[in-house]
Amino acid sequence: MKWRLRRYRRRFRRTFDSKWYRHTMQGESALWEQLGRLQFDFLIGHGLQPQHYLLDVGCGPLRAGVHFIRYLEPAHYYGVERDADVLGAARDVELPLQGLTDRRPVLTVMEDFSFDRLGHTFDYALAQSVFTHLPLNKIIRCLLSMERVLVSGGKFFATIYLNERGKQYLDPIEQGPGTVTHMDKNPFHYEFTTFEWICDGTGLIPEYLGDWHSPRNQKMLVFTKTGE
Ligand SMILES: C[S@@+](CC[C@H](N)C(=O)[O-])C[C@H]1O[C@@H](n2cnc3c(N)ncnc32)[C@H](O)[C@@H]1O
Secondary structure, three states: OHHHHHHHHHHHHHHHOOOHHHHOOOOOHHHHHHHHHHHHHHHHHOOOOOOOOEEEEOOOOOOOHHHHHHHOOOOOEEEEEOOHHHHHHHHHHHHHHOOOHHHOOEEEEOOOOOHHHHOOOEEEEEEOOOHHHOOHHHHHHHHHHHHHHEEEEEEEEEEEEEOOOOOOOOOOEEEEOOEEEEOOOOOEEEOHHHHHHHHOOOOEEEEEEEOOOOOOOOEEEEEEEOOO
């Protein structure tokens, strides 16, 4: 019954709200402007320049993508997203709305992080509020696939909910008002040492950057690809 109601609501919303895709990010629709701009300002502050190639993993409805697409040279923004409907709406509604169609972003439906098939390498990559929804093995796959497509010195920024209480802590953690995270169900929290373990023996160097003004108290990590 519940899922029928949810499906009905979704269909209803799509019919009457042309910007329905903006409301698909788990209570984050009110943060559309703030979180889009925050991601953009953050990467600019970390050296993103118009000639760079950027891979936005789990780009969703292009909340941050629109800012990057406007800034980067045409066809230098690559967005991958598992939800074909959301990505399609972002392409068909949001891009024309923002006058950005001629910037030729490369938008690809993808769930398995097979970045190889994009046929390009990247100076920067970003996964905002994506690892927070992924179980560990998917994160491992994402990182090892990313290693293959980052240029030497390239940087992959990813946000997480942090577990500061150690691996033997099994209970939920309140991350802030209304946000409770878990070690084994969505939304997930992780220890930073988990990322050090994943990257051990790979060409990625993980670093904890921490606070970056996330309204959801997500912390920022960066993975830098070492030289060849
Ligand atoms: C909370 S939203 C964040 C969207 C965007 N990064 C932003 O901050 O505006 C998380 C997005 O990750 C996408 N996602 C989750 N798992 C994914 C996967 N395995 N591959 C690609 N996208 C995924 C979801 O469909 C969703 O659009």
